[in-house]
Each structure stands twice: as structure tokens, then as C-alpha cells.
Amino acid sequence: MYNLPTISADYTTTTLDITPNKVLTVVGAKAQVIHEMDDGSVAVVSESDTSAYQVQLQWDVLTEAEHAIIMDYWHNPLKANGMKRTFKWLHPITLVVYVVRFLTDLSSTHNTHEYKDISTITLAVEGISV
Numbered sequence: 001m002y003n004l005p006t007i008s009a010d011y012t013t014t015t016l017d018i019t020p021n022k023v024l025t026v027v028g029a030k031a032q033v034i035h036e037m038d039d040g041s042v043a044v045v046s047e048s049d050t051s052a053y054q055v056q057l058q059w060d061v062l063t064e065a066e067h068a069i070i071m072d073y074w075h076n077p078l079k080a081n082g083m084k085r086t087f088k089w090l091h092p093i094t095l096v097v098y099v100v101r102f103l104t105d106l107s108s109t110h111n112t113h114e115y116k117d118i119s120t121i122t123l124a125v126e127g128i129s130v
Helices: 064-075
Strands: 011-016 022-036 042-062 087-090 097-102 108-110 116-129
Touching: 011 064, 042 064, 064 116
Parallel strands: 011 087
Antiparallel strands: 022 042, 042 116, 087 097, 097 116, 108 116
């Protein structure tokens, strides 16, 4: 992920560092609007030069403790508080600590084989942690 600012998270006491079973995608986008003209040409209007990134994660098998940590990040008003607050997340491949926020609701499954999973969740990457 490129050209991200160095910022502080709202919640800084701990870093979410549970390695997902799948880092599904990293989507990069810019705030731009494409206008197609009658002659087939296009004009692009950039609202910002800043890039925005989203990371989709999935945990297929979690221990009870790992599941509790992720659930606590989501539900605890002093941590992420759903999508409201930013927190630190350790990228499992690059080992860079990013400041992120949840962008989607949290869906959890309790399986009969004594493990839990968390379906795909999307994080908005807002910067690199100081």
C-alpha cells in the first residue's frame, strides 16, 4: 500500500495481530469520477490525489481466545466500537502495522467441531501506525 500518512489510531493499547487464514484482497481506489462524452472520449475528475485501501480478511479456524479477541475489538466501545474507531492491525505478510477501521458488520460462526470462524470482514486502511 502506497502513499499512506503516518497517523495515530483511536485505540492504541494493543494491536490486532491474529493471522487470518486468507488475506483475500487488497483494493486500492482513488476518489475519481469518469465522464464519458458523446464522442466516446473520457474525462476524469480527481476529487483527491490520496489513495484509499481496503483489506478483506477471513478466519476459517479460530481458537476460543482468538475469537474472543476479535469480538472484543468489534463490540468494545473503548476499542473499535464497531466501525466507529480506528485501531492498529499487523499485516501478516509485510509485518507493517496499519491504522484501520472495520467497514463491515462482523459475522461469526460457532461450529460443532469446537472451533469458531469469522466470515469475510473488510478493513479500511487509513494510514501507517506511528
